[in-house]
Amino acid sequence: MQYWLMKSEPDVYSIDDLETEGKTHWEGVRNYQARNFMRDKMEIGDTVLFYHSNATPPGIVGLGTVCSAPYPDFTAWDSSSKYFDAKTDPENPRWMMVDVSFKEKFKRMISLDELKTNPELEGLLVIKRGMRLSIQPVEPQHFDTILSMV
Numbered sequence: 001m002q003y004w005l006m007k008s009e010p011d012v013y014s015i016d017d018l019e020t021e022g023k024t025h026w027e028g029v030r031n032y033q034a035r036n037f038m039r040d041k042m043e044i045g046d047t048v049l050f051y052h053s054n055a056t057p058p059g060i061v062g063l064g065t066v067c068s069a070p071y072p073d074f075t076a077w078d079s080s081s082k083y084f085d086a087k088t089d090p091e092n093p094r095w096m097m098v099d100v101s102f103k104e105k106f107k108r109m110i111s112l113d114e115l116k117t118n119p120e121l122e123g124l125l126v127i128k129r130g131m132r133l134s135i136q137p138v139e140p141q142h143f144d145t146i147l148s149m150v
Contacts, residue, residue: 002046003138004037005126006064006100007053015050015062015105023067023101027075028083030095034135039070039096041137048100049138049146051126052109059111060146068099106150120145 006026008014018024029035048064072093075083088094116127125136138146 002041002043003049003140003143004042004046004066005049005051005060005136005138007051007134009054010052010061014052015102018050018062018064018100018102019105021102023099025068025073025097025099027073027097029073029097029134030083030085031133034133035094035096037135037137038098042066042070042098044069047103047143049143053134057109057111057113059109059114060106061109062105063103064100065103066098067101070096070098073097108150110146110149114149115146118145118149 013024026038029038044066046066048066049060050062050064051060052058072090073083073095075081076085076088076093076095077090078084079086083095085094112127115121115124121127121142124138124142125131125133
């Protein structure tokens with residue numbers, strides 16, 4: 001099993017939305033490195049740290065589980081979607097997505113500031129300056145440390 005951090009803006013899609021819906025397709029990833037993580041590395045059963053980004057404060061708010069194999073992001077072909085990409089087509093999909101199911105909402109948010117000040121989290125990608133990827137791998141020891149902070 002692998003661990004991931006997946007970012008979502010809470011006013012777009014929050015942990016509460018995931019809890020209500022039970023699962024969602026993680027569409028709209030338009031960064032090649034993040035796409036490659038989903039396409040090439042994610043597997044059914046992997047655990048996701050759900051991170052509220054572009055929030056005050058930003059931080060980890062719960063857990064999800066990857067519950068599908070990667071498949072083409074159909075929003076890329078929908079001209080009415082904010083994720084439309086005219087350069088891709090169903091015959092040669094450029095963008096992928098996975099389904100993520102709800103696992104747990106934390107009793108409290110673990111803020112980005114808390115993550116940054118914990119010496120056991122040195123090397124965690126989300127705390128690195130300039131790291132803006134919406135999907136990031138998380139080392140098992142970092143995952144365990146984060147869970148101990150809840």
